[in-house]
Amino acid sequence: MPFASGRDMTTQQSASAPASISIGQSHFRRMRAAFVLALALSVLGPCVFLAVFGWQDWQDRLSAARDTTERSTYIAKEHAQKVFDIDAALAERVIDTLEDRKEADLRRDRTFYDVLARLVRGHAQVDGVSVWTADGQLGATSLRFPAPDISIADRVDFIDARTRPTQLYVSGPMKGRVTGNATFNVMKHLVRHDGLFAGLVSISMSSAYFEDFYRQLADDKPLTIGMIRSDGAVLAWSPGPHGRPERISRDTAFFRLLASGHEAGVVTMVSTVDGEEKILAFRRVGDYDAYVTAGFPLRYIWTAWLARFTTVTIATLVPSAALFVLLIFSLRRLRHEESLWRRAETEASMRASLEAAAKEHQHLETLGNMVALVAHDFNNLLMAIVGYAHAALRADPRPHSDSVSAPLKGIMATVERGQRLTRRLLSVSKKHPVRPERLSSTNWSSHVDLLRSAVGEGVAIEASVHDGLWDIDADQAELELALLNIAINARDAMGGRGRLHIVVSNANVSREGNGSGTQADFVRIDMTDSGAGIDPATAERAFEPFFTTKAPGHATGLGLAQVRSFCELSGGHCSIGASPRGGTLVSLFLPRSKSPNTSPLSGHLDSAGVAASSPCIRLLLVEDDPMVADAQAAMFSAFEYEVTHAANADDAYRLLRAPHNFEAVISDVQMPGSMDGLDLAEHLQREQPNLPLIMLTGFVDQAERLRGSGITTFLKPIVDVAVLDELIRRRVTASNAACASQAG
Known part of the structure; x- marks a missing residue:
């Protein structure tokens, strides 16, 4: 059976086509997902890396700056403590020397001057050692002999030192009255045997000495190192682009830590000396009233961090940008390839469908030609039978005899059955002749009965026939087949239950807007179901041969194609669309009959x-x-x-x-x-x-x-x-x- 094998091949092709399309779609979907993921990673990866790197590098630089400041304060504190310890020892030696010269005139004691000069020699941090009497007069000094007539009775440091007999007093910054250098004093009490104040031993400390040391300590780092008293007075400061400040502001976080008794700490603050935000570390110098500080400006940290971050960002983003562009290009290329693949699949599917349809059409054409030839010869046989029957009837001497008429009527009835058989054969081959005849549009009872038997009891059919309907020229069998095709489609659209409303009326082309330039009269047949309706895209293709919305194997797609073919062969047209009241509306326009109004003639012999x-x-x-x-x-x-x-x-x-x-x-x-x-x-x-x-x-x-x-x-x-x-x-x-x- 070659036709069956051809249908099997078509079925296999149509079954393999969706599988191929599904595999191709899955492939492109996976590739697109991979490219999109890579594209996202090419953006998010560098961003996350730069964010983590930037944060970590910033924290590392802050930590390094804190370590540098703390280490610097530790070194400066150790240095200052050693210096102050030396000063305390010098003061004690001076006091011991004075014990041997209780009654001597210190201002004229050359030996005492030599002792003081010898004690100072070798100590670069000491400008000089002086002895002050209880009334503030200069008794002796290592700077000059004899000692000049100078009094410090009115100086704040002399007054403060008198009130602290047991401590090594550190004075505020000042300018030496003998040398004129920037200095501060470390003072020690002189006490008589009766416990009364007898004067001070004052060691004049060079601020420049400490500042030179701080410059060496800072090396090439942007550190600001200084030494201050607890009251904020600045004893030494390096570097000093704006000069050595006299004191620091009390309204700072650093000073609040000092006031609360902290002996060491780290704080981030805006310096009141140079206005820069700094990481500031401080330490107290032993038990002395002095603190060393080291400040690291955040500006230098930010500048160094930004330079490195910029370099790393450029080094990261340049290849990432190249990768991003490559992925974008690849994604577009994939989209283009998918478009070409879809087009190729569509064309291949269409070609396969056309080949299958052509093969099926060829099979049907071959079968139709065979059937048509048989039907043509059968028609000739029927014509011969009709001719001989009429000839026999004319030759019979008793033309009005019922005994003769009855057999001839049987012959004509048999010819009519043969005619119907020929019609069915030609219908199978799609070559049956259309027999247009004048039909009355008023009698619809037979059509409705036919449709009711076709759609079943679940579908209620309502027919509305307008008065004064025109007759039409059409093939009655084809008309009935067209109505059946529409009714069966409506039944399937309603799921076997619903309502089918039929309206038959007269229509004019100009009034209906059919697009024709001349007027034409039609009988319009509207068939409306109560289904879900039809969308415009489906309505546009509904009359195409082989087009169907039903599942494969449940329809041929030829029903509505037959409707359109019937209408066009009859000289009319048809349309389909959504009904304003819901459901689907199919309209047939069949031309008004122009043939003479003759009554139907009987097929039997008269x-x-x-x-x-x-x-x-x-x-x-x-x-x-x-x-x-x-x-x-x-x-x-x-x-x-x-x-x-x-x-x-x-x-x-x-x-x-x-x-x-x-x-x-x-x-x-x-x-x-x-x-x-x-x-x-x-x-x-x-x-x-x-x-x-x-x-x-x-x-x-x-x-x-x-x-x-x-x-x-x-x-x-x-x-x-x-x-x-x-x-x-x-x-x-x-x-x-x-x-x-x-x-x-």
């Missing part, structure tokens, strides 16, 4: 009609099938025609050369020879238009061509021979009358 006598008509019968020709000749002879037979169109062409005595011509269409029936008809229509001509054919395309040329055409087999006889006689009578009028 004994009265065939018994009537009529004048003899000279008829040329053109038929290539000898059996059909003999039967038709016998039939027309029985109808009292003088029949001449031509075996083909070429013989008929020669016989019809003027002058001739034929009054009518009946010709088949398909015949052998250089001319066929169509050529003969066109020749007679052009050369002898008054000669009555009737064509017989079993093919609808030939019938349409002939009817379009204005030639009367009958489709085989002809059951109503009486109608043909009446038409021939009426045409011959009219032709003879026209000839007589022209002769007169």
Whole structure:
């Protein structure tokens, strides 16, 4: 069974196509996800790295700055403590020396001056050692001999030192009265045996000495190192671009820590000396009233951090940007490839569908041609039977006898059944001839009964037929098939339960806006279901052959295509869309009938009609099938025609050369020879238009061509021979009358 194997192959192709599409879509989806992930990582990865690196580097630099300041304060504190310890020892030695010179005049004691000068020698931090009396007068000094007449009774440090007899007193910054250098003093009490204040031993400390040490300690670091007292007085300060400050502000976090008793600590604050934000570390110098400080400006930390962060950022972002651009390009390339793949898949699928459809069409075409040939020959057999039956009826001496009429009626009924069988065969092959006839639009009861039996009891059918409906020219069987296709589609759309409303009315093209430039009358058939409706995209393709929204294997997609084909062959059109009241609306526009309003003729023999006598008509019968020709000749002879037979169109062409005595011509269409029936008809229509001509054919395309040329055409087999006889006689009578009028 070749047709079954062809359908199996089509099924396999259609089944493999979705699998291939699914695999391809999955591949592109995975690739796109991978590219998008890589794209996100190419952005987020560098950002996260730079954020972590920047934060960590900043914290490391802050920690290093804190370590540097704390280490610097520790070194400066150790240095200052050693210096102050030396000062305390010097003061004690001076006091011991004074014990041996209780009654001596120190200002004129050259030996004591030499002792002081020798004690100071080798101590770069000491500018000089002086001894002050209880009333503030200078008693002796290592700086000059004899000692000048100087008094410090009014100085704050002298007054403060008198109140602290047991401590090594550290004075505030000052300018030495002997040397004129920046200095501060370390003082020690002189006490008499009775415990009364006897004066001070003052060691003058060089601020420059400490500042030189602090510069060396800072080296190339942007450190600010200084030494202050607990009251904020600045004893030494380095570096000093704005000069040595006198004291620090009390309104700072650092001073608040000093006031709260902290001996060491680290704080971040804005310096009141130079206005910069710094990391400031401090330590107390032993038990002395002095603190060393080291400040690291955040500006230098920020500048160094920013320079390194910028370098790392550039080194990171340049390859990341290149990777990002490459991924964007790859993603676009993937999108382009997917578009090309989809197009190729669509074209391949379409090509496969077209190939399958072409193969199926070829199979159907082959089958249709075979069926059409069989049906054509069967039609000729039926024509022969009809001819011989009528000839027998005419030859019977008892034309009105029921015993004769009944068998002949049975023969005609059998011919009608054969005609229906031929119609079914041609319907299978899609080559059945359309038999348009004048139909009344008012009687819809038979159509509704047919539709009810097709859609089942779950669908209620309501029909509304307007008054004054026009008749239509259409093939009744095709009309019923179109209505059935629409009703079955509506039933499926409603799931087998719902309502189908049918409205039949007259319509005019200009009033309906069909787009035609001329007015045309139509009978409009509206069929509306109560389903979910139809979307515009589906409605646009609904009439396409093989298009269906149903699951594979549940529909052929030819139902609505048949509806459109029927309407167009009938000279009308159709439409589909969503109904304003819900559901789907299908409208058929069938043209108003222009044929004469004749009552239907019975397919059975009318004994009265065939018994009537009529004048003899000279008829040329053109038929290539000898059996059909003999039967038709016998039939027309029985109808009292003088029949001449031509075996083909070429013989008929020669016989019809003027002058001739034929009054009518009946010709088949398909015949052998250089001319066929169509050529003969066109020749007679052009050369002898008054000669009555009737064509017989079993093919609808030939019938349409002939009817379009204005030639009367009958489709085989002809059951109503009486109608043909009446038409021939009426045409011959009219032709003879026209000839007589022209002769007169």
